[in-house]
Structure formats: C-alpha cells, structure tokens
Amino acid sequence: MSHYWDNLSARTNGQHTSEEFESAAYRLVVEQVIYYADRHSRATYWLIEGFERDFREALAPLGITLDVNRQLRYVYAKPQYAKAGTASVAQTLLALVLRALYDEGARLGQFTDDGEVVCDLVELEEKYRLMTGRELPGKGEFSELMRTMKRWGIAKKSDESLVQRGDSDQTLPYAVIIRPAIADILGEMALLRLAQWKELDHMPRIEDTESEDDHEVTE
Template identity: 65%
Template sequence: MSQYWELLASRSDDQHTSEELEMTAYRLAVEQVLYYADRHSRTAYWMIERYEREFRQALVPLGIDVQVNRQLRYAYALPKHAKAGTASIAQTVFALVLRAIYDEAASIGQLTEGGEVLCDLVELAEKYRLMSGKELPTKGKLDSLMETMKRWGIAKKSEDHGLDDGEDMAGQPYAVVIRPAIADVLGEAALARLVQFKAVASANDEPEAVTSVAEEGESQE
C-alpha cells in the first residue's frame, strides 16, 4: 500500500507526501467525517476532494465507501459492514433526535450557509422529550454525549465551532451545531428507530450496546 501512496504523491507535483496521503486516509476511516470548515481538516479535505477516486479505491478493501460533498465541502466514510455494539442506547437515541431536528429545520430552510442547524438547549430538551419519551440527560451526561457526536462528525457545541457568545444564547452555556454529514451517516430508515425507543423509554439509560451509527447509515440503502 505504501507504493500506492508514493505513486499518488508523485502525481501531486510534490504538493503532498505519501505519508500525508496515507495519514489522511487513516483519519477519514477513523474520524468518519472531515470538514473543510474545520481548520485542522482543510488540507485533508482538499486531498480527498482532489483524489476522491484514489481514496475510495484505497479504502474499498477495508469495506469503507468514500464520498465527497463538494457543495458543503466535507468528505465522509461509511463502513459497509458495520458491527453492532459500538454505540449505547443513549448515544443512539441522542443521535437520532439530532437527525430528526436537522431534517425538520432543513425542510423549512433553517440552515446556515454551511448547511448546519443551530439548536439551543431549550429547544433540544423539548424536542428530545417529544421524540424519545425521555428527559434530556443532565449536564455531565449531555457533555459526554456531545463529545461522542463531535467524534462522529455529526454535531458539536457552538463554543467548539468558533461562534461567539451573544444575545442569541439567552444565557445558555452553548448551542448545539448539527452538522450536515448527519444526513449521510444516519439514513432515513434509521429515524424509524425513534418510535421503537420511545415505546420502551424508561427513566434510566440502559448500558446495553446497540447498532452503531455507521450501520444506521447503511440501512438507508
């Protein structure tokens, strides 16, 4: 595989080294989504955007499909054979609620120029209760869930997004920025799971592991 990246590097007119290209492929496989809007991912995005076919060919043997959204400028990787057991019920429910909020906002044109949706904590708590039948997790658990969403590339806190605190925050510590790749990572069919979770909602989160977010995205095919 090193020869593969060396050959690609030679075609880049010395703009990228084989190590940079190989590391970018690794990052995409691990992080799942790389956004041009994120300063630390801009060079990686441009490499994938320029050599999309080559990155796709490199990751196909690993069962990973590579796609690039050039309009909103992000690249994402979807495992074709994701295994169950990589996400907890709490993580899965939270991700599905964010996807539903994103779809609702998108349907009425409430997207930023970057295709993102801003949701304050008051609205999030209300939507979470209506959609899941549970109360929004308290601060410690919510912060942990947001870290997971950030790692999956589907949402992050406004404070991590470089947004300034202002009057729109209405005294809240942060707003949730739901990122556009959530529509790719979590397929339409995945939203039906919210009904199942709501039907069996309980006061306490279960530690049981469930289907991964990546597998939820696969189910849309």
C-alpha cells in the same frame, strides 16, 4: 500501500508528500467524516476531494467506500460490511433526536452556509422530551454525550455564547450544531426508530433490569 502513496506523490511533482496522502487516508478511516468547515481539516478535505478516485482505490480493499459532498464540502467514509455497532440508550436517543431536528431544519431551510442546523439548548431540551418522553440528560452526562456526537461527526457544541430572547434575555453557554453528514450516518430507517422509544419508555428501563449491556445500533 506505502508504494501507492509514493507513486501518487510523484504524480504531483512534489506538491504533496506520500506522508500527507497516508495521513489523510488514516484520518478519514478513523474520523469517518472530514469537514472543510473545521479549520484544522481544510487541507485534508482539499487533498481528498482533489484525489477522490485515488483515495477510493486505496480504501476499496478495506471494504470502505468514499463519498464527497462538494456542495456542503465534506468527505465521508462508509464501511460496506459494517457490523452493527453498540451504543448506550442515551447515545442512541440523542443521535436520533438530532437527526430528526436536522430534517426539521432542512424542511424550513434553516441552514448555515456550511449546511449545518443550529439548535439552542432550550429547544433541544423541549424537543427531546416530546420525541422520547424522557428528560434530556444532566449537564455532566450531556457533555459526555456531545463528545461522542462530535467523535461520530454528527454534532458539536458551538464556540460562542448565544442570547435566548424571551421575557428576559438569558445568555446560554453554547448551542448544538448538527452537522450535515448526520443524514449519511443515520439513514431514513433511523428516523422510524425514534417513534418506538415512547412505547419502550413504558417498559422496564435498562437501568432497572439485571443487565446493563449496551444496545446495538443499526439502521
């Protein structure tokens, strides 16, 4: 594969090195989603966007397809023969709720310039309770869950504090930013699963059973 990147680099007349191409491909496989909106990812995004066909050819033998969303400026790698992954109940529930909130924001046209939907913690807590019949996990567990959502490329914490307007102004530490690739990673079938959780909530909980194995997550 190194010869492939060497040849591709030669076509650029030294503008890009083989190491740059190889690093970009590695990041795409590992991170799955590369957003131009992320400052440290802009050069990588432009490299993949500009040499889309070459990256497609390189990833094809690995069974990975490549999609480029030029409108919202992100690239997304998708395994063609991916097996069902495993995720905890908490991870699955939060991901499904975030997908539902993203679609709700889309219907209302509440997008940022980067195609993201911003949700403050008060709204998220309320919608999570309504959609799942459960309480949003506590601060420590929620922070860990958000690290997972960021690693999956579907959501992240905002960098700035927000002011929640009401009877009295309340400063919130951050909001949750739901990222556009969530619609690619969690397909339409994922939304149908969300309605099942309230029914499952009346059944014995996973922590109350003898087995605490993770659940498989599929679309």
